[in-house]
Amino acid sequence: MATTKVPEVRDITRIERIGAHSHIRGLGLDDALEPRQVSQGMVGQLASRRAAGVILEMIKDGHIAGRAVLIAGQPGTGKTAIAMGIAQSLGTDTPFTALSGSEIFSLEMSKTEALSQAFRKAIGVRIKEETEIIEGEVVEIQIDRPATGTGAKVGKLTLKTTEMETIYDLGNKMIESLCKEKVQAGDVITIDKATGKISKLGRSFTRARDYDAMGAQTQFVQCPEGELQKRKEVVHTVSLHEIDVINSRTQGFLALFSGDTGEIKSEVREQINAKVCEWREEGKAEIIPGVLFIDEVHMLDMECFSFLNRALESDLSPVLIMATNRGITRIRGTNYQSPHGIPIDLLDRLLIIATSPYTEKETRQILKIRCEEEDVELSEEAHTVLTRIGMETSLRYAIQLISTAGLVCRKRKGTEVQVEDIKRVYSLFLDEARSSQYMKEYQDSFLFHETQTAKMDTS
Amino acid sequence: KMDATSQRVLQYLTEVEEAAEDVLTTKQQIVDLDTKRNTNREALNALKNEMSDSNKVKVCFGNMFIKLPKSKTREMIQKDQDQLDEDINNLRKGLKAKVNHLNEMQGKPEFKGYKLSPLSSDEIKAINSLLKR
Numbered sequence: 001m002a003t004t005k006v007p008e009v010r011d012i013t014r015i016e017r018i019g020a021h022s023h024i025r026g027l028g029l030d031d032a033l034e035p036r037q038v039s040q041g042m043v044g045q046l047a048s049r050r051a052a053g054v055i056l057e058m059i060k061d062g063h064i065a066g067r068a069v070l071i072a073g074q075p076g077t078g079k080t081a082i083a084m085g086i087a088q089s090l091g092t093d094t095p096f097t098a099l100s101g102s103e104i105f106s107l108e109m110s111k112t113e114a115l116s117q118a119f120r121k122a123i124g125v126r127i128k129e130e131t132e133i134i135e136g137e138v139v140e141i142q143i144d145r146p147a148t149g150t151g152a153k154v155g156k157l158t159l160k161t162t163e164m165e166t167i168y169d170l171g172n173k174m175i176e177s178l179c180k181e182k183v184q185a186g187d188v189i190t191i192d193k194a195t196g197k198i199s200k201l202g203r204s205f206t207r208a209r210d211y212d213a214m215g216a217q218t219q220f221v222q223c224p225e226g227e228l229q230k231r232k233e234v235v236h237t238v239s240l241h242e243i244d245v246i247n248s249r250t251q252g253f254l255a256l257f258s259g260d261t262g263e264i265k266s267e268v269r270e271q272i273n274a275k276v277c278e279w280r281e282e283g284k285a286e287i288i289p290g291v292l293f294i295d296e297v298h299m300l301d302m303e304c305f306s307f308l309n310r311a312l313e314s315d316l317s318p319v320l321i322m323a324t325n326r327g328i329t330r331i332r333g334t335n336y337q338s339p340h341g342i343p344i345d346l347l348d349r350l351l352i353i354a355t356s357p358y359t360e361k362e363t364r365q366i367l368k369i370r371c372e373e374e375d376v377e378l379s380e381e382a383h384t385v386l387t388r389i390g391m392e393t394s395l396r397y398a399i400q401l402i403s404t405a406g407l408v409c410r411k412r413k414g415t416e417v418q419v420e421d422i423k424r425v426y427s428l429f430l431d432e433a434r435s436s437q438y439m440k441e442y443q444d445s446f447l448f449h450e451t452q453t454a455k456m457d458t459s
Numbered sequence: 460k461m462d463a464t465s466q467r468v469l470q471y472l473t474e475v476e477e478a479a480e481d482v483l484t485t486k487q488q489i490v491d492l493d494t495k496r497n498t499n500r501e502a503l504n505a506l507k508n509e510m511s512d513s514n515k516v517k518v519c520f521g522n523m524f525i526k527l528p529k530s531k532t533r534e535m536i537q538k539d540q541d542q543l544d545e546d547i548n549n550l551r552k553g554l555k556a557k558v559n560h561l562n563e564m565q566g567k568p569e570f571k572g573y574k575l576s577p578l579s580s581d582e583i584k585a586i587n588s589l590l591k592r
Contacts, residue, residue, distance in 0.1 A: 093571060127586075130577035163490045166497035169504045194580060226486065227493035231551060235572035243586060283576045 023373040027085040029053045041369055042085055044362035045078050051353045052082050056089055059291060059319050068312055068320040070297070070347075072340055073355030076395040079323040082355070083293045086321065095239055095290030095318070097122040101299030112307050113263045119311055120241040120269070122318035124288035125276055129234045132193040136161050137204045137223045138185050143175055159189075161224045188221050193229070237288065240316065243272050273316060290318045297322035298341035301333035305343050312349065322350075363390045363398070370399050376406035377416040385422050393431040401425050478561040485554045489547055496543045499536050506533055 028039030035049040071079045087096040104114035136159035143155035155170035186207035202219035279285035329341040364387040390398030404425040
């Protein structure tokens with residue numbers, strides 16, 4: 001065996017940005033895809049939710065692999081919420097990968113590698129494992145040692161199910177593994193026919209006594225039903241990225257090494273693609289195009305956008321959902337202006353969903369849902385005050401105030417947040433508008449202050 | 460006299476019951492064949508290990524014992540065993556289709572990956588580390 005040191009493949013780190021959207025359970029649509037005003041944590045945004053619902057159905061049917069969707073709208077209008085809603089409605093079987101535009105910038109890995117990994121994480125491969133097993137409850141186990149002390153041991157194992165009982169003659173190897181697993185009468189075991197591997201499932205209920213001295217991890221199970229020799233089929237879903245990783249880490253079935261960079265070689269990816277396509281041809285695998293969600297997509301630069309353009313054309317491509325809150329702005333890495341900071345050629349491929357600002361009534365409902373989610377009781381007047389704050393400053397700020405006001409309320413041993421609590425946190429924490437106001441008034445007394453600071457360069 | 464709706468419901472329920480009955484019968488058939496397979500296996504083992512001294516063995520057919528040469532007997536049982544393996548395989552294949560049919564009738568979704576053919580053991584070994592999670 002070669003002893004080349006294989007650098008471990010690094011994964012891009014996942015940052016959970018869903019804390020603020022933990023109340024989202026789905027898109028809140030009825031069977032006819034009509035959005036309900038308030039449902040599954042979703043409020044308002046009826047048109048965009050309906051549009052997302054149509055896209056969701058297409059994803060479920062597998063119609064729109066390799067397409068892209070852009071959710072555009074002002075800050076705090078529920079873009080991430082809609083993406084989360086789509087993710088929740090897809091169920092556990094469809095892969096959903098979320099990342100933020102800024103996550104791909106890392107010293108350890110090139111931008112395109114990070115994007116490639118994200119793309120491949122969002123594609124699932126469904127495969128089936130089939131094994132012949134013998135499953136039964138041990139009635140009796142009898143092992144004879146030869147009188148001389150050496151030589152082959154012989155033994156008998158009696159197994160039963162609810163329907164039948166039979167005796168197996170044991171060979172030397174079988175006896176060893178039975179002893180290693182400490183199999184006793186009353187255990188329920190499975191034996192893999194191909195490998196001879198024995199696993200203990202637990203103790204049979206019929207053997208349970210009142211004062212059994214058992215380890216804490218002993219489990220009681222029912223005596224198996226049906227035939228002794230069963231066929232077990234297990235369906236697994238793995239992502240393409242996971243298959244990539246094991247094949248660059250070890251001498252996998254394609255026996256390829258990764259380079260020194262901790263990145264996955266494109267040769268490995270091509271080989272995996274070929275293998276998976278071969279499996280699909282043979283009916284051994286189903287490919288599930290999942291969803292890749294890139295939040296704050298304006299943080300990507302020109303290089304990434306052209307990568308996306310190309311990646312979407314590959315036949316193994318997930319549905320790409322992007323979200324941005326920018327209007328017409330400079331594309332990162334260039335001096336060109338473009339809507340949403342996305343190049344026109346990519347924009348042309350996108351289905352665009354727009355979100356609009358929430359109305360007062362909707363804001364009120366969202367705040368109510370968040371209160372329930374954060375376990376904070378809100379009095380009627382406080383709710384009204386908070387809604388006004390939400391309308392005049394921003395929804396995010398108002399949501400921040402819920403938990404802080406909850407803390408203030410608990411400190412004075414109250415059970416319900418009152419207007420006073422809201423007032424107190426409102427004076428403690430500045431919202432964006434008041435903070436800028438403060439800066440304007442007192443900027444002369446801050447350190448490192450430059451009088452003609454131009455607009456901050458955000459790139 | 461029953462009206463058309465209840466007639467239809469009754470017919471539908473009968474069909475579902477029939478499909479379910481079919482599934483259960485096939486399952487029982489597999490169990491019965493496996494029982495037979497196991498007794499045959501016990502017999503083969505006994506022939507190999509316990510009857511090593513005699514040349515002829517008594518075999519029970521129905522309610523009659525017949526003395527037969529050992530090699531002949533082993534051959535006979537082995538043939539029976541191969542037939543049983545094949546029968547069980549065929550029943551299992553059929554069972555899948557029957558369960559599918561029943562699910563479809565009850566409006567349940569098809570199992571995911573139900574129609575896939577399994578990976579070979581080498582392929583499973585290659586990605587084993589992914590599956591043990």
